[in-house]
Amino acid sequence: MTKFSKIALCAMVIGASTFFVSCNDDDDNTMAAPSLYQKLGGTTMVADPNNPGQMIEQGRLSYRSVVDSTITLIVTDIVVGANGNLGAHFAPIVGEVSSGNTTNVAVLSKNLTDFFSANTGGGATNTYSGINMIDAHNPATNPRMGTKSNNANYDKFIGYVGAAAGLNGVTDPVIIGDVVTVLESLRTQIVQAP
């Protein structure tokens, strides 16, 4: 395959909002496009700030940091009442966190980190074992989803992810563009209310 056709193929894949945003070059070494996971630090091992003495891949740490900040922003905003329109969706989780139970929020953090890492080039060290995006966001199949979300909820959620990225030093417009592409590719599965 020529370089041009590989670039065109990558552009088509991203343009079609396919979830996977990396394209591998397997017959020469001149243009292997880095995956989003690689752009976020890849498999370089670094000290895990949350678990002293343990190491973690930088790509996974980047995702986990942004995921945790996103969760904190959503929960805080709901608790202080500034953006109560997400409150109904996250009611089960907010109730738990408000009463000091962070067990399930830790599971959510892990599942979200696994999900993003595994689907953006994180490889075999990052395996997602949660439920699929349609079932996860339907209260009938996931009682932890308070109510179905609509497009406005989704826009607000993306805004929180963007703010969380900034809080964690992820500001490169190319990377932010890739993240938005990934999030937008999931909209039709997650948005289930008019």
Ligand code: HEM
């Ligand atoms: C931006 C794209 C989004 C992604 C990639 C995403 C991904 C996920 C994942 C991976 C889970 C965990 C599923 C499991 O544990 O098996 C989850 C759960 C959930 N999501 Fe989303 N989500 C997104 C947007 C939203 C939006 C817009 C809302 C609501 C407005 C929402 C509300 C929830 C709730 C309430 C849960 C259950 C939390 C829990 O189990 O404690 N998500 N989501």
